[in-house]
Amino acid sequence: MARALLIVLDSVGIGGAPDAARYGDAGSDTVGHIAETCAAGRGDRDGLRSGPLRLPHLAALGLGLACEEATGRVPPGLAPETPPQALWGHAVETASGKDTPSGHWEIAGLPVREAWGHFPDTQPAFPAALTAALIERAGLPGILGDCHASGTAIIDRFGAEHVRTGQPICYTSADSVFQIAAHEEAFGLERLIETCRIARELCDPYRVGRVIARPFLGSEAEGFRRTSRRKDFAVAPPAETLLDVAEAAGRAVVSVGKIGDIFAHRATGREIKPAGNAACLEAALDAFSTLPAGGLVFLNLVDFDTEHGHRRDVPGYAAELEAFDARLPAIRAALRPGDLCIITADHGNDPTWTGTEHTREQVPVLAFGPEVAPGSIGRRETFADIGASVAAHLGLPPLGAGRAWW
CATH class of the missing domain: 3.30.70.1250 (Phosphopentomutase)
Structure with missing residues (x-):
């Protein structure tokens, strides 16, 4: 029976969503603007990184082509040198908002279209x-x-x-x-x-x-x-998600990073919460190495967002992307025949944008494994297609929303 590793690069958006203007985010593009800033020589920091953005492994999977589908252009340095080695595409959020729970819940098959409550940008802000x-x-x-x-x-x-x-x-x-x-x-x-x-x-x-x-x-x-x-x-998800369906089927679930918090610790299985992207990825790969057939490891890598996006730190964000890219060979080596890995995101947080908030963006979808045939999956009209595809791959019942690309 197959296994799945679902990786959310928190805030790694690839261009303003169709409704980005409603949020003041028309023209935002987290990956594209980071790549352009680095190519222009403004992404350097002594002792951290310098030069153009270097993501050879993500580019080989099709990240640059996903960006091109979303925005009409390939960011500098992200054009693949060989045919893409993954299923690649991009997804549009249908949930109302650009926050972490909405993005993750929709990825897991539960778009929430009711508006969240927000506090006004006044002082005092709270009632x-x-x-x-x-x-x-x-x-x-x-x-x-x-x-x-x-x-x-x-x-x-x-x-x-x-x-x-x-x-x-x-x-x-x-x-x-x-x-x-x-x-x-x-x-x-x-x-x-x-x-x-x-x-x-x-x-x-x-x-x-x-x-x-x-x-x-x-x-x-x-x-x-x-x-x-x-x-x-x-707040707990208001209906079933991929995690609930996996738990009901008796599957092993491991939640790494802040996944447990995001889903209010419901159906999140064994929770692991190290500090930092590197430690979270290592913990996820370690858990995946002993994951039984039919199991799911769900990983959030939050440092892109909290350490660099909100701080409008282009060099730091670029270095974080490059560090993750360098670990892709290890991720691919961890996959056995029948396994699936999906890399995606939950929203944007363009570090070149005004303010310090998330940006309403489309997200990349890169799916690969030893038996996954590469190709384009095009534009997915909801993040829920990701959860639906994981469920189909694992032989789970269909989720409440989303359409698998298999």
């Missing part, structure tokens, strides 16, 4: 009743922030005041999210987690997709830095 209830129930002396902000910038801005007053830093963004940052030692990690549990309950009436605990360490003198002990409290 007074929500803030008052959080302060009372969590026993807080107050909150700081109460605005739209970048996670790193707001910690730099309020970190010292937070340590001095004990008030957690609460902020949001264009995503459906309520984020709480607090010092692991001065405030306490467990207290932060409990505060987020309370916030999760309070945010439910507002249809907020995620409450996120953002712990950090450091001091005013040394600077503050976020730690790897982030924890997401997401």
Whole structure:
């Protein structure tokens, strides 16, 4: 029986979606703009990388051709030198929004078209009743922030005041999210987690997709830095996903990275959550090496998004892409006859774009394995085609949405 490895390169979009103008993202193109910036000599950083974007293995799979289908152009350096070695194409999101849960749920066969709740880009951003209830129930002396902000910038801005007053830093963004940052030692990690549990309950009436605990360490003198002990409290998917169907069929499921958080730990099997893309990929390959027939490893690589996209860091993003590309031979070597690997993304986060938010983009779809015949799968009208194709490959019942390309 076949196995599957599903890899989501968080935020690695390949061009504005057909409805990108609704989100202010017409013309965004995460991969294309990174490649163009590097080709122009503006993607260098001493000790990190220099020169044009180099993704030879992804190009060989057909990434450049997927970009061309999505945008009409092949980004610099991504034209394949030989016929593509994978099934390649691109997919359009049908869910309303450009956030992580919507993208992943749709990949797993569950497009959610109802609008999420969002907090306005005003100050204060949160309803007074929500803030008052959080302060009372969590026993807080107050909150700081109460605005739209970048996670790193707001910690730099309020970190010292937070340590001095004990008030957690609460902020949001264009995503459906309520984020709480607090010092692991001065405030306490467990207290932060409990505060987020309370916030999760309070945010439910507002249809907020995620409450996120953002712990950090450091001091005013040394600077503050976020730690790897982030924890997401997401709304559970409102219907069955690929994971539910796999669990019901008795299949082995391994969730690596923040997949468990995204799916509210439902049907996510064995969860592994190392820190960093490299460690997550190694953990996924290790799990895949002993995965029984019919099993699924579902991996999210979040550093593209959190470490580089939101920070508008082109050299860092380029280096992260190149590091992943270098590991593709190991991924291909891990596949046995009958196995399938799909590489895709959940949204964009163009580091050359204005602001610090996700961008509404199309995503690449690259599918390969020892017995997968290469070719074009064209434009997929929903991310759900990805989950439908995984289900068909594994011999699972059809999902609620999506059409397999097999």
